[in-house]
Amino acid sequence: MKNIIFLLISLFALISLAGCTGSEASTENSGAGSEPVEGGELNVAIGADPNTLDWMYTGESAARKIGWHVYEGLFALNQDYEAVPLLAEDYQVSEDGKTYTINLREGVTFHNGEAVTAKDAAASIERWLKVSSVGKITNEHVESVEADEDLQLKIQLNKTYSSLLSDLAAPKSAAVILPATVAEAAGEQPLDHDQYIGTGPFQFDSWKRGDEIVLAKYEGYASRTDETSGLTGEKKAFVDAIHFKIVKDPQVVVNGLKTGLYDYGDDIPLDLYEVIENTPSIEADTSTNGYTVLTPDKSEAPFDDVLVRQALNAALNKEAIAKATYGNEEFYELDGALFTPNQTALYSNENIDQFLSYDLDKAKQLLEESSYDGKPIKIIFSSDSSDYKKIAEIAEQQLEEAGFTVELESYEWATYLEKWAEPSNWDLVVVGWSPFFSPNQAGMLSQDSNSSGWYNSEKWQGLISQWAATDSEEEKQQILAGLNETLYEELPFEKVTNISNLSARSSNIENYSEWYGPRFWNTYKTP
Numbered sequence: 001m002k003n004i005i006f007l008l009i010s011l012f013a014l015i016s017l018a019g020c021t022g023s024e025a026s027t028e029n030s031g032a033g034s035e036p037v038e039g040g041e042l043n044v045a046i047g048a049d050p051n052t053l054d055w056m057y058t059g060e061s062a063a064r065k066i067g068w069h070v071y072e073g074l075f076a077l078n079q080d081y082e083a084v085p086l087l088a089e090d091y092q093v094s095e096d097g098k099t100y101t102i103n104l105r106e107g108v109t110f111h112n113g114e115a116v117t118a119k120d121a122a123a124s125i126e127r128w129l130k131v132s133s134v135g136k137i138t139n140e141h142v143e144s145v146e147a148d149e150d151l152q153l154k155i156q157l158n159k160t161y162s163s164l165l166s167d168l169a170a171p172k173s174a175a176v177i178l179p180a181t182v183a184e185a186a187g188e189q190p191l192d193h194d195q196y197i198g199t200g201p202f203q204f205d206s207w208k209r210g211d212e213i214v215l216a217k218y219e220g221y222a223s224r225t226d227e228t229s230g231l232t233g234e235k236k237a238f239v240d241a242i243h244f245k246i247v248k249d250p251q252v253v254v255n256g257l258k259t260g261l262y263d264y265g266d267d268i269p270l271d272l273y274e275v276i277e278n279t280p281s282i283e284a285d286t287s288t289n290g291y292t293v294l295t296p297d298k299s300e301a302p303f304d305d306v307l308v309r310q311a312l313n314a315a316l317n318k319e320a321i322a323k324a325t326y327g328n329e330e331f332y333e334l335d336g337a338l339f340t341p342n343q344t345a346l347y348s349n350e351n352i353d354q355f356l357s358y359d360l361d362k363a364k365q366l367l368e369e370s371s372y373d374g375k376p377i378k379i380i381f382s383s384d385s386s387d388y389k390k391i392a393e394i395a396e397q398q399l400e401e402a403g404f405t406v407e408l409e410s411y412e413w414a415t416y417l418e419k420w421a422e423p424s425n426w427d428l429v430v431v432g433w434s435p436f437f438s439p440n441q442a443g444m445l446s447q448d449s450n451s452s453g454w455y456n457s458e459k460w461q462g463l464i465s466q467w468a469a470t471d472s473e474e475e476k477q478q479i480l481a482g483l484n485e486t487l488y489e490e491l492p493f494e495k496v497t498n499i500s501n502l503s504a505r506s507s508n509i510e511n512y513s514e515w516y517g518p519r520f521w522n523t524y525k526t527p
Contacts, residue, residue: 036511037524042239044518045247045262048384048413049209054191056124057131059172059443061434065266065517066244068231069215070111071176071198074102074121074153075169076231079515081343081437083169086224086232087116087177087199089151097160098143104151108222110179111203118147123180125155125168131188132173137440138164141468162471166438171231171516201237201521213244228522230515238524254504257282263509263525264518268502269386270331276504285514286330288340289501290434292391293444294379295493297423299454302377307370309491314363315402316395318356322497325390333498338442338483340435340498345473350481354488355495363402376405377427380419383410388430391496395430421450429453432499435516439483440464444493455492 050060055067076086085091091102108116125145128135141161148154157164168175178186182195196204201223202215217237228234245262247253250269256262258279268276268284276284296303296312303309319334326332336355339346379396381388389410396406409426411419419425436442443451445460463486467479487495505512508526513519 036238037526038238040239040525041241041243042264042509042520042523042525043243043245043262044264044266044520045245045253045256046266047246047248047250049213049246052190053196053204053207053213054186055174056128056135056176056178057173057190059133061517064171064174066213066215067174067176068171068200068517069202069242069520070196070200070204071174071178072200073168073175073177074104075165075175077169077171077437077516078230078232081230081345083165084229084232086169087121091165097162098157100155100157100164101148102153102155104153105222105224106151108199109220110199111197111218111220112179113220114179116177116199117150117180118153120180120183121153121177122147123183124177125153125175127178127183127186127188128173128175132175133443133446134167134170134173134441135175138167159469161468163438163440163468167441170437170441172434172436172441201235202242205241210246212246215242215244217241228513231519235521237521239520242520254279254282257504257506260506262506264503264505264512264520266503266518268504270326270328270502273328273331273502276502281507282504283507285503285505286500287503287514288333288342288435289499290432290436291340291498292325292387292430292432292496293493294391294395294496295429295431295444295451295453296491297427297429297453298456298492299423302370302372302375303427303453305371306491307366308372311363311366311370311372311402311404312399313354313488313491313494314357314359314366315399315404316494316496317358317398318494318496319358320398321391321394324394325387326497326499331500331502333500335498336484336488336495338439338480338487343435343437346437346439346480348477348480348484351485351488360402367403372404374405376407378407378409378425379428379430380409380411380416380426381430382413382416384413384416385432387432387499392430395428423450423454439467439480452492455490457486457490457492459486459490460492 050062052058053063053067055063055071072086074088075083078084089103089105093100122145129139141157143156143158146154179197182197201221203218205214205216207213217240223235224233226233253265254272257265276282298304322332336352337349341347379392381392392408396408399406420429433444446452448456463479463482510524510526512523
């Protein structure tokens, strides 16, 4: 458990299963033909319990897609991936770019009935800077956080840092606002159940591990009045409660959707797509969900040798892996950039020509020239993910054709995380990364961490520093091109493919909206 906790707080933009909801696209069933219906309950089937609902402490996708119904931050990402106010009313930045003055909205209350003040915001941000994987990055640039007035917060930076608002809005290890008493009492430990107190449209009700997590409508919710967009704007809780049911068997989920036992099913295996499409009472939703990778441990042999990593890159036929793993081309996209194409402000297709560089003869030659001594390389993956299993098995075949000796080891999720924490346990790890929204949030590239395979790069760190100091869109595009270039010069990980996830919902769910995961505010059920 100690290793698991260490891993959870050390990962940048913590991992989520390749099939977990991490949508960047938005789908909406507007319900234009029906009047909103108050009341009722939603039954949402999810595959596993999160470790915690402390959305600030963890970046687990399960915690995120439950947590954002409960918690809110000063800023959030809108539909266009821009950081815009949520609990904040407005903000000002000083001429030197080092002082942010943030005014909070009036009339917002926590689920315990207390009014939200700048003191709560300051205590929450202070905790976030210590426990969040994103907050720890921000902390390097923060001089102080102070409650200037009752509803005014001041953040003083030690140098210009253009990513501050995107960090505060990041929906991973999020900068949510808690009561000051809760933030201070919890400190650097995860919140207890009685500390799950936020400002969102739903409040924590109960948690029976292995069975369900229940959220109840918060009657005192103070909504924004602007148009709903991404994770901000107007929100209304129409249903009385949301029951997040823990259902591990996807066939049980689909059968439950057919019979009305469940209203929504998350993370449906892709091989059930046709079943869902051909069932009149169920609607399928597909949305982009980050990408899958193979990350080598670069702290020791054999992958501390860049020639071995080059051989790895040449040995992997990624098109074959993607096709065999995901089948339908609707669920994968071969693209070698750091960000995905629909993240238009962050995407660059420069310097990615080495992404699809499969060349078996070249791989054999590079391996022969390298320091590789023929000892088995160990690939670990989670047995809870069919994607990871298929990728590992196909990679094993391809690497052995190139001359590697390969061993596969699978573990259930918690053990997999624990094994991942120690370099002696693995040489390659298969994992999926859900979307991130700034280069410094890329967990698979966090310096000197297990999530990046102990990557350490002066060039990468230099580019990240340049990113933090510029507001110029032209310079940012140049930096993005440089980041892509570094990926294929240093090969810190092997990107396999961009992926989409499949979810399903009952056709009587109206005004359903999804952005980077399912959102059930503004959603209601018709008879």
